[in-house]
Amino acid sequence: MTESNPFQSPESDIAPLQKTAPDSTGNKIVTYRTVPAMNGASWILDGFKNFTTSPLTWSLVVFLYFLMLGTLSVLPFVSIISTIIAPIFMAGLMMCARENKYNNIFYVKNLFDGFRLNGGKLASLGALYFGLIILLFIVVAVVALIIILGTAESFEALLAPNSLTPELGLLILLVILIALSAMIPIIMAFWFAPALVIFHDVDVFDAVKLSFMGCFKNVMSYLIYSLVYIVIYFIAVIPIAILVTLMNSNDPNFILLSITIIIGIAELFIFSSVFFTSIFASYEDIFFTEE
Numbered sequence: 001m002t003e004s005n006p007f008q009s010p011e012s013d014i015a016p017l018q019k020t021a022p023d024s025t026g027n028k029i030v031t032y033r034t035v036p037a038m039n040g041a042s043w044i045l046d047g048f049k050n051f052t053t054s055p056l057t058w059s060l061v062v063f064l065y066f067l068m069l070g071t072l073s074v075l076p077f078v079s080i081i082s083t084i085i086a087p088i089f090m091a092g093l094m095m096c097a098r099e100n101k102y103n104n105i106f107y108v109k110n111l112f113d114g115f116r117l118n119g120g121k122l123a124s125l126g127a128l129y130f131g132l133i134i135l136l137f138i139v140v141a142v143v144a145l146i147i148i149l150g151t152a153e154s155f156e157a158l159l160a161p162n163s164l165t166p167e168l169g170l171l172i173l174l175v176i177l178i179a180l181s182a183m184i185p186i187i188m189a190f191w192f193a194p195a196l197v198i199f200h201d202v203d204v205f206d207a208v209k210l211s212f213m214g215c216f217k218n219v220m221s222y223l224i225y226s227l228v229y230i231v232i233y234f235i236a237v238i239p240i241a242i243l244v245t246l247m248n249s250n251d252p253n254f255i256l257l258s259i260t261i262i263i264g265i266a267e268l269f270i271f272s273s274v275f276f277t278s279i280f281a282s283y284e285d286i287f288f289t290e291e
Helices: 039-055 055-074 079-103 108-151 168-191 193-200 204-216 221-248 254-285
Strands: 018-023 028-032 285-291
Touching: 018 168, 028 193, 028 204, 039 055, 039 079, 039 221, 055 079, 055 108, 055 204, 055 254, 079 108, 079 193, 108 168, 108 193, 108 204, 168 193, 168 204, 193 204, 193 254, 193 285, 204 221, 221 254, 254 285
Parallel strands: none
Antiparallel strands: 018 028, 028 285
C-alpha cells in the first residue's frame, strides 16, 4: 500500500510541460513535470520508507553494488568497464526500489535486471557518459595548459621550484571550478536516464534529454533535496564524532572502537540505500506516461 505524502501536491493539479520520447513498452508518451520545491524533502522520506521495509536486503544489495563496481574501478585497464556498466547497475537498483515499493519485497537478483532487460542501451549510456567525461577532461587540460604556458616567461621557468605563483594558482583553481561546474549538466543528463531506459525503453539520447530537462525544471526541488540530505548527514555524523573524541588515539578503547565502526558501517548502508531509493521516488514524482 502506498502511503500518502504530506509534501506531495495532487498530480491532477500539475500539467505536463512537454511530451517526448515514445514509450515502446506500451505506445505511451514519457512526460515530465515541475513539482513543488518541498517535494525534494519528501523524496528522502519516501526513500527511507522504502528502505525500512527491507533493510537487510537493501544493505546486501548496496554492499554487492559497491563491491563489484569498486573492484572493477581499481583494476588497471578495467576501470573503464565500471563506468560503462554503472548505468546497468543503477537501472537494477531502480528495479529493486520499484519492486520493494509495490510488492513489499525484492531480491538480490533484481540488481542484475539491467543486464537482462536492456543491457545494450544501458551500456550505451555508460559509454556516452564516459566519452563526455573524457572530452571534458581534454578541454580542461588544454585550457589549463594554455593558461600555464601563457603566464610563464619560458618553458624552463615552469620547471623552477617557485614557478607556481599565487596568481597562477588562482587561475588553475578557476579552471578546476569551471570543470566542476561543467560536470553538473552532465550529471543532470544521466541522473534519471537509467530509470527511463529500463522502465520505458526510450532511446539513449531521448533518455539523456528527458533526464536533463526533468532535473532542470525541478532545480529548486533538488536544492531542497540536497540541503535536507546534508543536514541529515551532519546529524548522523555527530555520534561518530563524539565516540572518536572519547577515544584515546594512542590506546583506543576496543569497545568504543567497535561501536564506532559498527555505527559507521550501518550509516553507510542506510544513507546509500536511501540515496538510491530517493532517486526512484524523485523519478516517480517527476516522470509519468500519457496515452
